[in-house]
Amino acid sequence: MKNLFTLILLAFALSASAQGNDKREQIKALKTAFITTELSLTSDEAAKFWPVYNAFDEKQFELKHQKMRALGKKIEGIDSMSDKEALVVINQMEDYEEELFQNRRKLVSSLKSIISPVKILKLKKAEDDFNRKLLRQYKEKGPRK
Template sequence: MKNLFLILLVFGLTASAQDDKREQIKSLKTAFITTELSLTSDEAAKFWPVYNAFDEKQFELKHQKMRALGKKLDAMDAMTDKEALALINQMEDYENELFQNRRKLVSSLKTILSPVKILKLKKAEDDFNRKLLRQYKEKGPRK
């Protein structure tokens, strides 16, 4: 699996390569989570549609809304206190949306997975992200 992570990090930074990379990472994540949770066929059939909807919403919030806020932060030295407060409020709203999306996922999963498997999911997500970040750091950013 280590080699697969390295292969993912070799792709260029063009838009299509980024989409391909995201899909490949998603495939690796799916395999990793399935293995770590020891999902049965029945559990997997019910789990993945719920999880994929959650994951897409998280991606939207993190990569679209939060990035837009990040760009505004670059201009914070020129902001008034009123503008800065409005930006803080937006950030809190988006962070709350991320939290509520996670709560919705856990609530939905309670009818699909055991509580232990729900906890294992969180650990598997964290382990996968750490592993991916470690591979990225070892390879270094592409220039």
Template structure:
């Protein structure tokens, strides 16, 4: 690993550790994700200035779709799944599919918008960085839960 990469990671880790002292969990995760993606994509300053507003708008809309709309569906599934009629279940399934389709269209718009800002190669790296970040976050969550149990 190059020295500059090591320094970038160290700076990101310092920034992230400082952010843990402030803000809520969502903000902490967002800060970690921003640092991780910035490092993984090696964005230039010009790219970053255009990339982050597009990506942050996407993240906000995606959060709204997943958490606000799906939250109501999950409540219904938790409370009346056993007593739900076939028609109600069919309607709920259609609503859930619509949210998934909206999410898919949102992702397609993100890619189209980013093509004018960063290369296709970096867009693919973004997808990998998102997956790696989520995998690492889940791994840390599991490790923290197992540590607290012991």
């Protein structure tokens, strides 16, 4: 749950600071290079890995930026929400979190035939390390206006 909150926070921070698709593409390129280096992918592994990972990443982006953002807007009106309305939002949040989890589970299942279990664990660590570095860089530079 803590990791999910961090990722959501990072997603909102990136969306607030990103300037169109150029910034997103730049971050994606940096992430790709970082993961490739951290996993020491062979050319054969990379050819099979990246299509699977990119499909996963796009689905995660969609869930975080579209669905969770919509929930964030609903939560802004929390003070005028009834308990019934709040329960609906909570249920939607749980559904989206479950979708994120299932998407991750599908990725891991697909990767088992492409890279070793050790590299799958390294992937998780590389993603976390990259997100921490990105968040640290964002904090140091501050929001751009």
